[in-house]
Structure formats: C-alpha cells, structure tokens
Amino acid sequence: MVTATAIADLCIFLLTWNVGTHSPRNQDLNSLLSLNGTTTCPDNQLPDIYVIGFQEVSTTPQVLKIFHDDPWVLKIADSLHKQQFVKVDSKQLQGILITMFAQHKHIPHMKEIETEATRTGLGGLWGNKGAVSIRLSLYGTGVAFVCSHLAAHDEKLKERIEDYHQIVDNHKYNAQGYRRIFDHDFVFWFGDLNFRLSGDMSAWDIRTDVDNQRYAELLKLDQLNLLREKGNAFSLLEEQLPNFAPTFKFEEGTNDYNLKRRPAWCDRILHRVQSNIYPGITLSANQLSYQSHMDYSLSDHKPVSATFNYKVETANRTYTDEELHEMTHGSASSPATPNREPEKGK
Template sequence: MTASTSLIADLCIYLLTWNVGTHSPRDLPLASLLALNGTTNCPDNQLPDIYVIGMQEVSTKQVLNIFQDDPWILKFASTLSEHEYVKVHSKQLQGILITMFAQHKHIPHMKDIETEETRTGLGGLWGNKGAVSIRLSLYGTGAVFVCSHLAAHDKKLNERIEDYHQIVDNHKYHVSGYRRIFDHDFVFWLGDLNFRLTGDMSAWDVRSAVEHGRYEELLKLDELVLMRETGNAFSLLEEQLPTFAPTFKFIEGSNEYDIKRRPAWCDRILHRVQANSYPAITLSAQQLSYQSNMEYTLSDHKPVSATFSYKIEANNLTYTDEELHEMTHGAASTVSNPFNAELESFQ
C-alpha cells in the first residue's frame, strides 16, 4: 500500500474442500484440518478472518431434519467457536454442503447474504451431483463461494463439462448487479470436481509417477488444466497448479492408493477476481497456500485447503466499506440479513 492508497479491507480467507464418503465426524479432531495448530499461512501466521468449508458426500440421514444442522457443521461450529468464530450461513443439497464462519468483528461488514443450489444428477432431477453457493456483500464487494460435486468416473468428461455449464447457467441471485456467479467481484469455486487424467496410463503407472514426484508430467494430462486451456470449462477461473499428490482414490484408513481407480486430482480450489471493476478501487486475491492434508484417512479422498488474501484498496480517495457497498450493490439492501438469528444460536 502506497501513501496515495487507503486500505478498505485486508482479509485472510481459508477455503477447505473434502469428500467425506458419507462418514460422520464423530470424535475426529479438526484442529489440523482447520490450521488451528499454528500453520494457517495467513500473514504473521494469524488465524483466518473467514472460513469457507465445502463438503461432498456427507450423510443424507440428517437432511430431512430441517431443525438441526448436519453433524459436520455442528462439529466445525464447536471447534471454531472456541476461537471466537460464528457461523454466517450454510447450504446443503443432499450430500453437498457449504458453510461459512467468520470472526465477530467482520459480521457488520457482511450484507445481502444469499444461498443457491443447482441439481445436475439424473439430468437435473437429483441432487447427488450439482452445486451449492453462498454469496454476499463483503466489505462492500460482491463475493461468491461455490461448492460443487461433478459427474464421476474416467469416461464422464463431457458430463462434467455439462455439469459446470448447468451450474453457471442456473445459479441466480436477487441482488442487483450480482445476478450470476461471474457477475461477482470475487469468485471462489471449490469441490470434488472429479476431473481425471487423459490418456491410457494404467493405475500402476500413475501411482509410480506420483511416487517419483512426477506431478508436472501428470498435470499435463489433467482434464481440468486442459479444459481451462481450451475454454471448455472453468476458463474464467484461475488455479495455482497442485504441488501435492493426487487426492483420490485412497484405501480408507490409509495413505495407500486404491488402484481400482487411477489416482487423480479430483479435489480442487479455483478463484477469480475482477481487479479494476470500479473507479479508484483495486481488488486483489493473492493465493497464499494450496495443499492437501494426508493426516486425514477417513474417506477415499484427501481434504484440500487454500488460503487467500482478500484485499480492497482505494486509490487517491478514502472510502468506507458502506460507501463502497452503495456503489456496488445500491443504497438499499434487497436481501434480509440473517445474523441476528445466527448470533443468538452461538450465545
């Protein structure tokens, strides 16, 4: 930041995605998963300002109970409340789940919160595949967080591409100027995207390449990388290429690959920022980390996390986030604020 700029917001956001294979959290310790053990990758190793957690294949037994959160949300809430976080919002579509937690001090700067869902399973009739999202005005800027679970299996690339476009087309919000996902200033997309490797390498050969650290060679065959390059899917988003081993498919309870499937980077986190959308305002999202956590062996997927700085700077002018909100969202909020009920539940 220079002498001619003022900082409206400088946040650290921690994103996590994990396909838990219908398992319950039970007594699973979450400190390492949430980087509460001193390894957050945030500046000065501070705790994140905001957590956004996306999950796939959570058990659907709880879905019919509309009066109680999923056990995973309750487990995350219990862990994070010890560090003064509150739940902002959550959304579940069968086994697909997204939830957001924030430090108390940021609550007044979150407005116009909405959730959305898109079903893509069985031609859009079933929610075992699809996406859920949370969008909001965050310090005056439009931010959306999307968690998706796309079509599985090696031969289903076209279905994954179709799922992506169906989600983009069908996700619609009610806030003026931010009706669609890519209308937002900041977009974060995470989940079990299920992209596999092209070509005919055997599972044995892929595993051998992984064991010898030949990630760069394998990523040249990665469907998501190729689809972004060709513009077929996710081309509006950026991804820092993984430097960790493929996160699927493991033998549950171990760190050994189950070679019934070729190892693949199914679990991914991407982002997009429209840096210069407004006069005299600069937006940035610098990725600070991207990693898997091999410590967790609950399912056949490894959890993947990423940390981002979320920065809003005003050039040669001084804005409050309220003034920026009026500029970006209009003077009147169109969506009710859920925080009173949410905060009461944590007091």
C-alpha cells in the same frame, strides 16, 4: 506519490473434502482448520473467514431429524467457537454442503447474504451432483463461494462439462448487479470436481510417477487444465497448480491408493477476481497456500485447503465499505459486464 488505503485486508481459508458419508464424530479438526499454529495467513494469524465445502455428507433421515445443522457443521462450529467465530450461513443439497464462519468483528461488514443450489444429477432432477453456494457483499464487494460435486468416473468428461455449464446457467441470485456467479467481483469455486487424467496411463504407472513426485508431468494430462486452456469450462477461473499428490482414490483409513481407480486430482480450489472495474479501487486475492491434508484418512479422498489474502484498496481516496457497497450494490450500481465463457461446444 500514489498511496493505497485498505478498505479490507482479510485472510480467507477455503476447504473441500469428500467425506464419503462418514460421520465426523471422532475427527479432531484442529490441524485441518489450522488451529494448531500451522496457519498460512500473514503473521501466523488465524483466518478471518472460513468457507468449507463437503461432498457426500450423510443424508440419512435419522441424522436429518436429530440435528438442525449437519453434524459436520456442528463439528466445525465446536472447533471454531473457542476462537470467537460465528456461523454466517450454510446450504445443503443432499450430500453437497457449504458452510461459512467468520470472526465476529467482520459480521457488520457482511450484507445481502444469499444461498443457492443447482441439481445436475439425472439431468437436473437429482441433487447427488450439482452445486451449493453462498454469496454476499463483503466489505462492499460482491463475493460468491461455490462448492460443487461433478459427474464421476474417467469416461464422464462430457457430463462434467455439462454439469459446470448447468450450474453457471441456473445459479441465480437476487442481489442487484450480482444475479449470476460470474457477475461477482470475487468468485471462489471448489469441490470434488472429479476431473481425471487424460490418456491411458495405468493406475500403477500413475502411482509410480506420484511416488517420484512427477506432478508437473502428470498435470499436463489433467482434464481440468486442458479444459481451461481450450475455454470449454472453468476458463474464467485461475488455479495455482497443485504441488501435492493426487487426492483420490485412497483405501479408507490409509495413505495407500486404491488402484481400482486411477489416481487423480479430483478435489480442487479455483478463484477469479475482477480487479479493476471500479475507478480508484483495486481488488486482489493473492493465494497464500494450496495443500492437501494427508493426515486425514476418513474417506477415499484427502481434504484440500487454500488460503487467500483478500484485499480491497483505494488510491488517494478514502472510502468506507458502506460507500463501496452503495457503489457496487446500490441502485446506481452498474458494474462492468464480466467476460463470458464461450457456449459449450463452441
């Protein structure tokens, strides 16, 4: 009988939120970070790792001079400190920010941590749009977390596709065997991707469908879903279809849509696992939740979170994560070449 031994069995919490340049000063993040008993991790435990992406954080010089870290990172750190979490790393590109926190016991199993950023605004000259990322060896496997903010507005679909390909092409790391995003064994990509609904439904008609929870019908018009089916962008990634209302655009401070824009699922979380590229080792990332957080009305976007059960298992063999790291990141490492997305326009 084949038995599996777990090298790692973690719950990873991902969050994306476009905060519209607002300060976190008066925000209580306990509910948002599942610190109030609402965790979706197995056995109601807290996540092992938090990776949080923000868009449109304030970039005023006064803020940047006063704080070494962005106020949002400091707010998260304050919320998680009592639970013995430590900051692993952060990366900011103007208003785009990614930060990672982990339970202290996991820190020895994190190696070759790198951050990267790609500007896509104004043809790559401006960082108001683009992506930031954190990559690392996590229990021996290569993992990349990418937070992006793509071109806005209904009519800018072509620009969003171009932004995506520019990020994929320009994001480069130093880790051997993991130079690019999709070289990684695990990829988690999230952010304000800004995809809208195709067609010409009015904002009022979309709101009526939302009020009646006809999400499945609306998601047939979702640009991200249509692109992934055609292979134009994001086709290497998977997404659990949202079962929550569109997260944009709200009147700030309320749960009422601002119908100057058509409601859309702009804020998304996708992932990819190369599950069987190492002999005798199985990688998996079972998604446990995908939800919006309607109680938070700071900006015109609602936060979106997801939890994943990240597992690294071996069959009838016992590897340490050090040995797995040598296999994946070491000098003899040559991971299977991942599938590549077709070139844009093909």
